[in-house]
Amino acid sequence: MTSEKENGENAMESALSSVANSAAQSRRTPGTQAMGVGLEARGIHAWFGDKHVLDDISLDFWSGTVTALIGPSGCGKSTFIRTLNRMHEFIPTAAMAGEVLLDGKDIYAPGVDVTKIRLKVGMVFQKPNPFPSMTIAENVLAGLKLAQIKVDNKDELLEECLERAGLWNEVKDRLDAYGGSLSGGQQQRLCIARSLAVRPQVLLMDEPCSALDPGSTLKIEETISQLSSSMTIIIVTHNMQQAARVSDYTAFFLSDGGPGSMIEVGPTGEIFGRPKDKRTENYVTGRFG
Numbered sequence: 404m405t406s407e408k409e410n411g412e413n414a415m416e417s418a419l420s421s422v423a424n425s426a427a428q429s430r431r432t433p434g435t436q437a438m439g440v441g442l443e444a445r446g447i448h449a450w451f452g453d454k455h456v457l458d459d460i461s462l463d464f465w466s467g468t469v470t471a472l473i474g475p476s477g478c479g480k481s482t483f484i485r486t487l488n489r490m491h492e493f494i495p496t497a498a499m500a501g502e503v504l505l506d507g508k509d510i511y512a513p514g515v516d517v518t519k520i521r522l523k524v525g526m527v528f529q530k531p532n533p534f535p536s537m538t539i540a541e542n543v544l545a546g547l548k549l550a551q552i553k554v555d556n557k558d559e560l561l562e563e564c565l566e567r568a569g570l571w572n573e574v575k576d577r578l579d580a581y582g583g584s585l586s587g588g589q590q591q592r593l594c595i596a597r598s599l600a601v602r603p604q605v606l607l608m609d610e611p612c613s614a615l616d617p618g619s620t621l622k623i624e625e626t627i628s629q630l631s632s633s634m635t636i637i638i639v640t641h642n643m644q645q646a647a648r649v650s651d652y653t654a655f656f657l658s659d660g661g662p663g664s665m666i667e668v669g670p671t672g673e674i675f676g677r678p679k680d681k682r683t684e685n686y687v688t689g690r691f692g
Protein backbone atom coordinates (compact mmCIF):
# COMPACT_ATOMS: atom_id res chain seq x y z
CA MET A 404 0.00 0.00 0.00
CA THR A 405 1.29 3.49 -0.72
CA SER A 406 0.87 6.16 1.87
CA GLU A 407 -0.56 9.59 1.17
CA LYS A 408 2.92 11.02 1.68
CA GLU A 409 4.36 8.70 -0.96
CA ASN A 410 1.54 9.53 -3.35
CA GLY A 411 2.31 13.20 -2.84
CA GLU A 412 6.01 12.64 -3.48
CA ASN A 413 5.31 10.61 -6.61
CA ALA A 414 3.04 13.36 -7.88
CA MET A 415 5.73 15.94 -7.23
CA GLU A 416 8.34 13.84 -9.00
CA SER A 417 6.17 13.35 -12.06
CA ALA A 418 5.23 17.06 -12.07
CA LEU A 419 8.93 17.98 -12.15
CA SER A 420 9.69 15.47 -14.87
CA SER A 421 6.78 16.72 -16.95
CA VAL A 422 8.07 20.31 -16.51
CA ALA A 423 11.47 19.03 -17.66
CA ASN A 424 10.02 17.08 -20.56
CA SER A 425 7.84 19.89 -21.86
CA ALA A 426 10.75 22.33 -21.50
CA ALA A 427 12.92 19.86 -23.43
CA GLN A 428 10.41 19.67 -26.28
CA SER A 429 10.71 23.38 -26.89
CA ARG A 430 14.50 23.01 -27.11
CA ARG A 431 16.74 20.99 -29.35
CA THR A 432 17.54 17.40 -28.42
CA PRO A 433 20.34 17.53 -25.88
CA GLY A 434 23.68 16.19 -26.91
CA THR A 435 22.92 15.92 -30.60
CA GLN A 436 24.43 19.23 -31.68
CA ALA A 437 27.31 19.15 -34.08
CA MET A 438 29.05 21.62 -31.75
CA GLY A 439 30.63 18.80 -29.71
CA VAL A 440 31.83 18.64 -26.13
CA GLY A 441 32.60 22.14 -24.94
CA LEU A 442 34.05 21.41 -21.55
CA GLU A 443 35.13 18.16 -19.95
CA ALA A 444 35.99 17.64 -16.30
CA ARG A 445 38.14 14.58 -15.70
CA GLY A 446 38.73 13.09 -12.27
CA ILE A 447 38.41 16.33 -10.32
CA HIS A 448 39.39 16.25 -6.64
CA ALA A 449 39.46 19.33 -4.45
CA TRP A 450 40.78 20.09 -0.98
CA PHE A 451 40.73 22.97 1.47
CA GLY A 452 43.79 22.36 3.63
CA ASP A 453 43.64 18.66 4.39
CA LYS A 454 39.87 18.50 4.02
CA HIS A 455 38.97 16.54 0.89
CA VAL A 456 35.77 18.16 -0.47
CA LEU A 457 35.37 16.73 -4.00
CA ASP A 458 36.00 13.12 -4.92
CA ASP A 459 36.76 12.18 -8.50
CA ILE A 460 34.17 14.13 -10.48
CA SER A 461 34.06 13.52 -14.23
CA LEU A 462 31.43 15.31 -16.30
CA ASP A 463 31.05 16.39 -19.94
CA PHE A 464 29.32 19.63 -20.81
CA TRP A 465 28.14 19.73 -24.42
CA SER A 466 28.15 22.95 -26.38
CA GLY A 467 24.66 24.29 -26.83
CA THR A 468 23.30 22.69 -23.67
CA VAL A 469 22.47 23.70 -20.11
CA THR A 470 23.56 21.46 -17.24
CA ALA A 471 22.11 21.96 -13.76
CA LEU A 472 24.15 20.95 -10.71
CA ILE A 473 21.96 20.08 -7.74
CA GLY A 474 22.58 18.70 -4.26
CA PRO A 475 22.41 19.62 -0.57
CA SER A 476 24.34 22.54 0.88
CA GLY A 477 28.03 21.82 1.38
CA CYS A 478 28.30 18.97 -1.16
CA GLY A 479 30.81 20.90 -3.28
CA LYS A 480 28.80 22.39 -6.17
CA SER A 481 30.41 25.85 -5.92
CA THR A 482 33.84 24.36 -5.40
CA PHE A 483 33.38 22.21 -8.48
CA ILE A 484 32.36 25.06 -10.78
CA ARG A 485 35.26 27.16 -9.47
CA THR A 486 37.62 24.45 -10.72
CA LEU A 487 36.14 24.91 -14.21
CA ASN A 488 37.55 28.41 -14.69
CA ARG A 489 40.57 28.25 -12.38
CA MET A 490 39.04 30.32 -9.59
CA HIS A 491 39.49 27.56 -7.03
CA GLU A 492 43.27 27.94 -6.91
CA PHE A 493 42.96 31.55 -5.76
CA ILE A 494 41.35 30.56 -2.47
CA PRO A 495 43.97 30.26 0.29
CA THR A 496 44.57 26.59 1.32
CA ALA A 497 42.78 25.31 -1.80
CA ALA A 498 44.26 22.46 -3.82
CA MET A 499 42.96 20.28 -6.62
CA ALA A 500 43.75 17.38 -8.91
CA GLY A 501 42.33 16.32 -12.25
CA GLU A 502 41.94 17.86 -15.70
CA VAL A 503 39.52 20.31 -17.24
CA LEU A 504 39.50 20.23 -21.02
CA LEU A 505 38.20 23.17 -23.02
CA ASP A 506 37.98 22.20 -26.68
CA GLY A 507 40.15 19.23 -25.79
CA LYS A 508 42.96 21.24 -24.14
CA ASP A 509 43.66 21.11 -20.41
CA ILE A 510 43.14 24.55 -18.85
CA TYR A 511 45.61 23.53 -16.11
CA ALA A 512 48.44 22.67 -18.52
CA PRO A 513 51.71 24.48 -17.79
CA GLY A 514 51.96 27.83 -19.52
CA VAL A 515 48.20 28.36 -19.92
CA ASP A 516 47.23 32.01 -19.40
CA VAL A 517 44.61 32.08 -16.61
CA THR A 518 43.21 35.42 -17.78
CA LYS A 519 42.43 33.93 -21.18
CA ILE A 520 40.67 30.98 -19.56
CA ARG A 521 38.49 33.33 -17.50
CA LEU A 522 37.51 35.15 -20.70
CA LYS A 523 36.45 31.88 -22.32
CA VAL A 524 34.76 30.54 -19.20
CA GLY A 525 32.72 33.35 -17.65
CA MET A 526 31.04 33.30 -14.27
CA VAL A 527 27.93 34.83 -12.74
CA PHE A 528 27.69 34.71 -8.96
CA GLN A 529 24.85 34.30 -6.49
CA LYS A 530 25.00 37.91 -5.41
CA PRO A 531 25.04 40.39 -8.29
CA ASN A 532 28.35 42.22 -8.22
CA PRO A 533 28.23 45.14 -10.65
CA PHE A 534 30.74 47.94 -10.13
CA PRO A 535 28.37 50.32 -8.28
CA SER A 536 30.14 53.54 -9.20
CA MET A 537 30.50 52.68 -12.88
CA THR A 538 27.68 53.46 -15.26
CA ILE A 539 25.58 50.71 -16.81
CA ALA A 540 27.50 51.06 -20.07
CA GLU A 541 30.88 51.03 -18.31
CA ASN A 542 29.88 47.93 -16.38
CA VAL A 543 29.04 46.00 -19.54
CA LEU A 544 32.31 46.99 -21.19
CA ALA A 545 34.48 46.61 -18.06
CA GLY A 546 35.77 43.14 -18.98
CA LEU A 547 37.00 44.33 -22.36
CA LYS A 548 39.06 47.03 -20.74
CA LEU A 549 40.62 44.60 -18.26
CA ALA A 550 41.43 42.11 -21.00
CA GLN A 551 42.60 44.89 -23.34
CA ILE A 552 40.25 43.74 -26.08
CA LYS A 553 39.66 46.36 -28.77
CA VAL A 554 36.20 46.62 -30.33
CA ASP A 555 35.27 48.63 -33.40
CA ASN A 556 31.78 49.55 -32.38
CA LYS A 557 31.26 49.74 -28.62
CA ASP A 558 27.66 50.97 -28.88
CA GLU A 559 26.70 48.00 -30.99
CA LEU A 560 28.31 45.54 -28.59
CA LEU A 561 26.70 47.29 -25.62
CA GLU A 562 23.25 46.95 -27.16
CA GLU A 563 23.86 43.36 -28.23
CA CYS A 564 24.99 42.25 -24.76
CA LEU A 565 22.20 44.05 -22.93
CA GLU A 566 19.69 42.65 -25.42
CA ARG A 567 21.02 39.09 -24.97
CA ALA A 568 20.91 39.51 -21.20
CA GLY A 569 17.26 40.60 -21.45
CA LEU A 570 17.94 44.07 -20.00
CA TRP A 571 18.15 46.41 -23.01
CA ASN A 572 14.55 47.62 -22.98
CA GLU A 573 14.73 48.51 -19.31
CA VAL A 574 17.97 50.50 -19.48
CA LYS A 575 18.37 51.81 -23.02
CA ASP A 576 17.38 55.31 -21.92
CA ARG A 577 19.69 55.42 -18.93
CA LEU A 578 22.96 53.82 -19.97
CA ASP A 579 24.80 56.55 -18.05
CA ALA A 580 23.09 55.78 -14.74
CA TYR A 581 25.17 53.98 -12.11
CA GLY A 582 25.12 50.18 -11.99
CA GLY A 583 24.21 50.46 -8.33
CA SER A 584 20.96 52.24 -9.22
CA LEU A 585 19.40 49.10 -10.69
CA SER A 586 17.20 46.59 -8.87
CA GLY A 587 18.74 43.28 -7.76
CA GLY A 588 17.30 41.40 -10.72
CA GLN A 589 18.45 44.10 -13.14
CA GLN A 590 21.92 44.09 -11.56
CA GLN A 591 22.13 40.33 -12.08
CA ARG A 592 21.21 40.73 -15.76
CA LEU A 593 23.79 43.53 -15.98
CA CYS A 594 26.39 41.06 -14.69
CA ILE A 595 25.28 38.55 -17.31
CA ALA A 596 25.65 41.27 -19.98
CA ARG A 597 29.13 42.03 -18.61
CA SER A 598 30.17 38.39 -18.89
CA LEU A 599 28.81 38.17 -22.44
CA ALA A 600 30.80 41.17 -23.66
CA VAL A 601 34.04 39.19 -23.78
CA ARG A 602 32.26 36.44 -25.75
CA PRO A 603 32.79 33.42 -23.49
CA GLN A 604 32.23 29.89 -24.75
CA VAL A 605 31.07 28.70 -21.37
CA LEU A 606 29.02 30.48 -18.71
CA LEU A 607 29.11 29.24 -15.11
CA MET A 608 26.22 30.43 -12.94
CA ASP A 609 26.25 29.79 -9.20
CA GLU A 610 22.68 30.15 -7.90
CA PRO A 611 22.14 33.24 -10.08
CA CYS A 612 18.49 33.66 -9.07
CA SER A 613 18.56 32.83 -5.37
CA ALA A 614 18.22 36.47 -4.31
CA LEU A 615 15.65 37.43 -6.95
CA ASP A 616 11.89 37.75 -7.14
CA PRO A 617 9.91 35.40 -9.42
CA GLY A 618 9.64 37.99 -12.23
CA SER A 619 13.40 38.61 -12.41
CA THR A 620 14.01 34.88 -12.07
CA LEU A 621 11.79 34.21 -15.07
CA LYS A 622 13.66 36.83 -17.12
CA ILE A 623 16.99 35.24 -16.27
CA GLU A 624 15.67 31.79 -17.13
CA GLU A 625 14.55 33.12 -20.53
CA THR A 626 18.00 34.61 -20.97
CA ILE A 627 19.62 31.26 -20.15
CA SER A 628 17.43 29.49 -22.72
CA GLN A 629 18.32 32.01 -25.41
CA LEU A 630 22.04 31.95 -24.65
CA SER A 631 22.21 28.18 -24.54
CA SER A 632 21.83 27.83 -28.29
CA SER A 633 25.27 29.32 -28.78
CA MET A 634 27.19 28.43 -25.62
CA THR A 635 27.69 25.91 -22.84
CA ILE A 636 25.89 26.82 -19.62
CA ILE A 637 26.39 25.25 -16.20
CA ILE A 638 24.03 26.41 -13.47
CA VAL A 639 24.01 25.56 -9.77
CA THR A 640 20.52 25.76 -8.32
CA HIS A 641 18.61 24.72 -5.21
CA ASN A 642 15.36 25.28 -7.06
CA MET A 643 14.22 21.96 -8.53
CA GLN A 644 11.56 23.66 -10.66
CA GLN A 645 14.25 25.88 -12.12
CA ALA A 646 16.51 22.92 -12.92
CA ALA A 647 13.54 21.23 -14.60
CA ARG A 648 12.68 24.36 -16.60
CA VAL A 649 16.08 25.42 -17.86
CA SER A 650 18.41 22.44 -18.07
CA ASP A 651 18.99 19.68 -20.60
CA TYR A 652 21.09 17.64 -18.18
CA THR A 653 21.14 17.45 -14.40
CA ALA A 654 23.96 16.19 -12.18
CA PHE A 655 23.25 15.30 -8.56
CA PHE A 656 26.05 15.82 -6.03
CA LEU A 657 26.11 14.51 -2.49
CA SER A 658 28.48 14.45 0.45
CA ASP A 659 27.85 11.58 2.84
CA GLY A 660 30.05 12.85 5.63
CA GLY A 661 33.11 12.57 3.36
CA PRO A 662 34.00 14.52 0.23
CA GLY A 663 31.25 15.40 -2.24
CA SER A 664 30.80 13.04 -5.15
CA MET A 665 28.56 12.93 -8.17
CA ILE A 666 25.87 10.35 -7.62
CA GLU A 667 24.14 10.54 -10.97
CA VAL A 668 23.94 12.57 -14.17
CA GLY A 669 21.48 12.28 -17.04
CA PRO A 670 18.89 14.07 -19.13
CA THR A 671 16.91 16.29 -16.76
CA GLY A 672 13.59 14.53 -17.46
CA GLU A 673 15.15 11.23 -16.40
CA ILE A 674 16.77 12.58 -13.24
CA PHE A 675 13.42 13.96 -12.10
CA GLY A 676 11.26 11.19 -13.57
CA ARG A 677 13.19 7.92 -13.29
CA PRO A 678 16.39 8.49 -11.33
CA LYS A 679 18.56 5.38 -11.13
CA ASP A 680 19.85 5.99 -7.60
CA LYS A 681 17.59 5.97 -4.57
CA ARG A 682 19.53 8.91 -3.09
CA THR A 683 18.77 11.03 -6.16
CA GLU A 684 15.13 10.11 -5.89
CA ASN A 685 15.03 11.03 -2.22
CA TYR A 686 16.61 14.40 -2.96
CA VAL A 687 14.49 15.38 -5.97
CA THR A 688 11.31 14.43 -4.14
CA GLY A 689 12.31 16.57 -1.16
CA ARG A 690 12.80 13.67 1.26
CA PHE A 691 16.09 15.21 2.41
CA GLY A 692 18.35 18.17 1.71
Ligand SMILES: Nc1ncnc2c1ncn2[C@@H]1O[C@H](COP(=O)(O)OP(=O)(O)OP(=O)(O)O)[C@@H](O)[C@H]1O
Pocket residue numbers: 451456474475476477478479480481482483494
Ligand atom coordinates in the same frame (compact mmCIF):
# COMPACT_ATOMS: atom_id res chain seq x y z
N1 LIG B 1 37.06 28.90 1.40
C1 LIG B 1 36.85 27.73 2.01
N2 LIG B 1 37.69 27.30 2.98
C2 LIG B 1 37.50 26.11 3.60
N3 LIG B 1 36.50 25.26 3.31
C3 LIG B 1 35.64 25.63 2.37
C4 LIG B 1 35.76 26.87 1.65
N4 LIG B 1 34.75 26.97 0.76
C5 LIG B 1 34.02 25.84 0.90
N5 LIG B 1 34.56 25.03 1.86
C6 LIG B 1 34.03 23.71 2.26
O1 LIG B 1 33.97 22.86 1.12
C7 LIG B 1 32.79 22.08 1.10
C8 LIG B 1 32.02 22.36 -0.17
O2 LIG B 1 31.54 23.70 -0.15
P1 LIG B 1 30.79 24.37 -1.38
O3 LIG B 1 30.68 25.81 -1.09
O4 LIG B 1 31.46 23.95 -2.63
O5 LIG B 1 29.36 23.65 -1.27
P2 LIG B 1 28.02 23.95 -2.09
O6 LIG B 1 27.52 22.62 -2.58
O7 LIG B 1 28.22 25.02 -3.07
O8 LIG B 1 27.04 24.45 -0.92
P3 LIG B 1 25.83 25.55 -0.97
O9 LIG B 1 24.69 24.83 -1.62
O10 LIG B 1 25.58 25.84 0.47
O11 LIG B 1 26.32 26.74 -1.73
C9 LIG B 1 32.04 22.45 2.38
O12 LIG B 1 32.35 21.48 3.35
C10 LIG B 1 32.60 23.80 2.75
O13 LIG B 1 32.55 24.00 4.14
Ligand SMILES: [Mg+2]
Pocket residue numbers: 480481482609
Ligand atom coordinates in the same frame (compact mmCIF):
# COMPACT_ATOMS: atom_id res chain seq x y z
MG1 LIG C 1 27.47 26.96 -3.29
